[in-house]
Amino acid sequence: xxxxxxxxxMRYRSTTGQEEAALAAAxxxxxxxxxxxxxxxxxxxxxxYVVPETSSLLPQGINVYVGKHRSALVRAVGSLAALQARLRxxxxxxxxxxxxxxxxxxxxxxxxQLGPDARRNLKSSLGYEIxxxxxxxDPKSHTVDWDIEGAVNRYVxxxxxxxxxxxxxxVDSQILYYAVLGVTPRYDKESxxxxxxxxxxxxxxxxxxxxxxxxxxxxxxxxxxxxxxxERSHSPLYIQDKDGAPVSTNAFHSPRWGGIMVxxxxxPASPQASLPLHVDVDMARVMEVFLAQLRLLxxxxxxxxxxxxxxxxxxxxGLADWELDHLLWAHTVENIATVSTTLTSLAQLLDKIGNxxxxxxxxxxxxxxxxxxxxxxxxxxxxxxxxxxQASKEAVTxxxxxxxxxxxxxxxxxxxxxxxxxxxxxxxxxxVPILLSLAKIxxxxxxxxxxxxxxx
Amino acid sequence: VCTSRFWFNxxxxxxxxxxxxxxxxxxxxxxxxxxxLADDMACNPRNPKPATVFSHKNMELNxxxxxxxxxxxxxxxTVENFLRVLTGRIPPSTPRSKRLLxxxxxxxxxxxxxxxxxxxxxxxxxxxxTNVELADAFEQMWQKRRYxxxxxxxxxxxxxxxxxxxxSPNIMAxxxxxxxxxSLSHQPDLAIGVHLMDRYxxxxxxxxxxxxxxxxxxxxxxxxxxxxxxCVSTPGHRTDLFQxxxxxxxxxxxxxxxxxxEITTETLSLDRDVxxxxxxxxxxxxxxxxxxxxxxxxxxxxxxxxPKQKDWHPPGGFILGLWALIxxxxxxxxGIKHMxxxx
Numbered sequence: 009x010x011x012x013x014x015x016x017x018m019r020y021r022s023t024t025g026q027e028e029a030a031l032a033a034a035x036x037x038x039x040x041x042x043x044x045x046x047x048x049x050x051x052x053x054x055x056x057y058v059v060p061e062t063s064s065l066l067p068q069g070i071n072v073y074v075g076k077h078r079s080a081l082v083r084a085v086g087s088l089a090a091l092q093a094r095l096r097x098x099x100x101x102x103x104x105x106x107x108x109x110x111x112x113x114x115x116x117x118x119x120x121q122l123g124p125d126a127r128r129n130l131k132s133s134l135g136y137e138i139x140x141x142x143x144x145x146d147p148k149s150h151t152v153d154w155d156i157e158g159a160v161n162r163y164v165x166x167x168x169x170x171x172x173x174x175x176x177x178x179v180d181s182q183i184l185y186y187a188v189l190g191v192t193p194r195y196d197k198e199s200x201x202x203x204x205x206x207x208x209x210x211x212x213x214x215x216x217x218x219x220x221x222x223x224x225x226x227x228x229x230x231x232x233x234x235x236x237x238x239e240r241s242h243s244p245l246y247i248q249d250k251d252g253a254p255v256s257t258n259a260f261h262s263p264r265w266g267g268i269m270v271x272x273x274x275x276p277a278s279p280q281a282s283l284p285l286h287v288d289v290d291m292a293r294v295m296e297v298f299l300a301q302l303r304l305l306x307x308x309x310x311x312x313x314x315x316x317x318x319x320x321x322x323x324x325x326g327l328a329d330w331e332l333d334h335l336l337w338a339h340t341v342e343n344i345a346t347v348s349t350t351l352t353s354l355a356q357l358l359d360k361i362g363n364x365x366x367x368x369x370x371x372x373x374x375x376x377x378x379x380x381x382x383x384x385x386x387x388x389x390x391x392x393x394x395x396x397x398q399a400s401k402e403a404v405t406x407x408x409x410x411x412x413x414x415x416x417x418x419x420x421x422x423x424x425x426x427x428x429x430x431x432x433x434x435x436x437x438x439x440v441p442i443l444l445s446l447a448k449i450x451x452x453x454x455x456x457x458x459x460x461x462x463x464x
Numbered sequence: 465v466c467t468s469r470f471w472f473n474x475x476x477x478x479x480x481x482x483x484x485x486x487x488x489x490x491x492x493x494x495x496x497x498x499x500x501l502a503d504d505m506a507c508n509p510r511n512p513k514p515a516t517v518f519s520h521k522n523m524e525l526n527x528x529x530x531x532x533x534x535x536x537x538x539x540x541x542t543v544e545n546f547l548r549v550l551t552g553r554i555p556p557s558t559p560r561s562k563r564l565l566x567x568x569x570x571x572x573x574x575x576x577x578x579x580x581x582x583x584x585x586x587x588x589x590x591x592x593x594t595n596v597e598l599a600d601a602f603e604q605m606w607q608k609r610r611y612x613x614x615x616x617x618x619x620x621x622x623x624x625x626x627x628x629x630x631x632s633p634n635i636m637a638x639x640x641x642x643x644x645x646x647s648l649s650h651q652p653d654l655a656i657g658v659h660l661m662d663r664y665x666x667x668x669x670x671x672x673x674x675x676x677x678x679x680x681x682x683x684x685x686x687x688x689x690x691x692x693x694x695c696v697s698t699p700g701h702r703t704d705l706f707q708x709x710x711x712x713x714x715x716x717x718x719x720x721x722x723x724x725x726e727i728t729t730e731t732l733s734l735d736r737d738v739x740x741x742x743x744x745x746x747x748x749x750x751x752x753x754x755x756x757x758x759x760x761x762x763x764x765x766x767x768x769x770x771p772k773q774k775d776w777h778p779p780g781g782f783i784l785g786l787w788a789l790i791x792x793x794x795x796x797x798x799g800i801k802h803m804x805x806x807x
Contacts (some may be wrong), residue, residue, distance in 0.1 A: 127742070131567060189596065210724070211491070213723055213725075214677075214723075226560075249727045255728070257728045257730075260726060260728055261725070262724060262725045262726070263724060267728060294733050296733065297731055299732045301728050303732065304726075304730065311729075321733055322732070341631075349608075353608065360600075411608065412546070414554060416555050416556045417544065445793040445796065445797050446793060452796075
């Protein structure tokens with residue numbers, strides 16, 4: 009039986025002179041920027057500054073400010089115990105909670121105990137492929153140009169560079185013509201627009217997916233981001249949420265798959281404008297939505313934050329440092345759980361089929377996996393997040409390679425009873441005269457031994 | 465998976481292709497389907513209508529249209545390949561379309577048809593897969609969480625024996641006949657000359673024709689398909705390993721693909737005036753040697769090379785022992801003095 013316990017190590021000290029100077033800044037954001045060079049920024053560590061209750065650093069009604077890096081400003085309200093509880097709450101938000109750990113272990117937790125959101129996030133993998141697709145169902149009316157390369161360089165690359173610690177990413181893009189959504193949108197007279205209702209959204213993805221294609225060589229999970237430019241006859245197209253209100257982003261996403269955004273083209277000024285209309289896609293607006301969807305797919309949501317917290321936006325980097333830590337904690341725990349399940353089941357397989365031959369390289373992978381996972385567990389218990397994550401990644405690679413080695417197919421190894429069943433009918437008839445003759449020889453030798461004594 | 469070849473097993477290929485079509489119609493794309501067929505029907509010299517495989521009398525429906533993507537065809541349909549696909553122990557050079565890339569949230573539907581017996585299923589007339597091997601393969605899949613729920617449908621004679629040995633959780637199984645019964649075929653077509661479909665699959669497909677992607681029909685209705693009056697054999701099913709109640713399991717959970725979708729309500733605010741991150745190439749390229757062909761043996765030399773002398777090894781233990789035994793027994797039985805008559 010395995011269990012995971014978590015603890016937070018908290019150390020208290022008073023501020024240094026430099027920190028005092030930084031905290032004298034006008035706004036929380038400036039203070040955060042000034043404090044950043046003074047902090048300990050190793051992965052997995054957090055620095056929290058407790059400011060007096062009357063401080064003007066935090067705006068009215070806000071008691072906690074969480075910065076872009078690994079720091080937070082907490083207003084000291086109430087008793088010391090309340091402060092401690094508040095500090096603990098902030099720590100949990102910025103690193104990991106017990107439910108996040110349970111979600112990471114979703115493989116090993118029985119089905120009934122997890123909430124419905126537990127298996128929503130992307131599984132920890134060594135790499136991901138991101139594909140941006142532009143769907144143009146009506147090329148006669150719209151000629152759509154999108155500067156995807158520029159957008160990737162400007163907006164997507166910084167985010168992926170920050171996430172490069174977590175996994176390798178590869179990006180590609182494509183344009184698909186005459187690709188329609190599988191659902192016909194409804195015309196709404198009041199807003200004179202077309203609407204896609206929330207319950208028809210699940211059926212949109214499949215007809216499109218058949219045409220999306222994916223790289224034949226890599227086995228990494230694929231994240232698809234689709235930009236759909238509706239036909240002239242169905243413009244403008246809005247997505248409705250469950251209450252019937254149009255969604256501001258005009259986009260939706262599917263966990264572990266990707267996201268779709270609808271980009272409406274304004275009708276031309278004069279009805280006699282020549283078709284096809286040239287459309288230049290505003291890539292910044294599109295990327296804002298796609299990158300937000302990418303964050304949500306990874307599980308970095310900012311929705312469940314209490315109202316008295318103010319979270320600093322991550323800007324162009326896409327995610328704050330503490331959100332990166334959050335991901336790393338979850339992935340490390342998930343990797344360690346996966347490795348232990350894999351190695352246990354491999355051991356069970358070898359117990360069951362006794363005469364499987366383990367090649368040397370499979371054996372060395374297993375040893376390496378065991379050593380790495382032990383190192384990961386020790387590092388994790390000490391809180392060295394970076395080392396723990398690297399060790400867990402190595403452990404996963406080695407254990408997967410050992411488990412999925414093609415030579416371990418139990419079909420290739422014959423159990424003993426099958427060997428007997430094949431060889432006995434072959435050799436038994438041949439052996440019968442041999443055994444009878446042997447018996448005769450033995451009898452003769454015994455008789456001959458007796459005879460000399462008789463003749464004498 | 466269709467496990468038979470040869471012209472007279474036309475109906476098994478038609479079965480598999482019809483189920484394939486239904487599943488595609490309900491939304492599952494080719495990238496999520498692994499189709500294993502012997503694929504020797506459409507271009508068979510005995511096929512009066514080449515490039516077609518019909519599933520209905522009077523040639524109503526050609527199930528072998530333009531859109532069929534066979535992943536394992538002809539002699540690649542072996543027990544070993546099938547088990548490799550299931551357990552994932554595939555050589556690294558296999559392309560994506562031939563792999564089962566499922567994770568712990570995937571529902572898998574496995575449909576197998578062919579000739580079977582009590583506890584085994586015949587593959588391509590030369591090998592068989594036993595129910596124990598299949599159960600072990602499913603257990604391997606469960607250990608690595610390669611499926612969330614699995615629906616196993618088998619249309620062969622004595623099909624129920626194949627699911628007797630399953631022991632992994634979350635598996636539901638359906639078979640066309642019980643142990644001791646044969647599954648019968650539906651109707652012969654006089655123009656093509658063979659039976660076109662099996663009864664159980666025929667009625668399952670009729671049932672599936674009424675399902676559309678948003679349908680709410682559940683598994684209990686599927687269990688009622690093909691009663692004994694129509695099917696002659698008694699279809700069976702097994703749900704004890706399945707954790708949910710079959711009444712609440714939708715057909716489209718396995719046969720179609722309905723994804724969970726969430727509305728995106730957050731956006732990231734990006735600073736628009738930011739210069740791109742260009743990946744820089746090093747200014748000077750490293751000087752590389754000009755490429756030249758590797759030294760190769762001239763062809764004439766290769767042809768006239770004598771075959772390499774294999775080193776001679778003395779005979780090994782078992783053969784030596786066997787011959788020693790035979791010779792010793794021979795001499796003891798007949799006596800040494802007979803040797804001079806031999807030589």
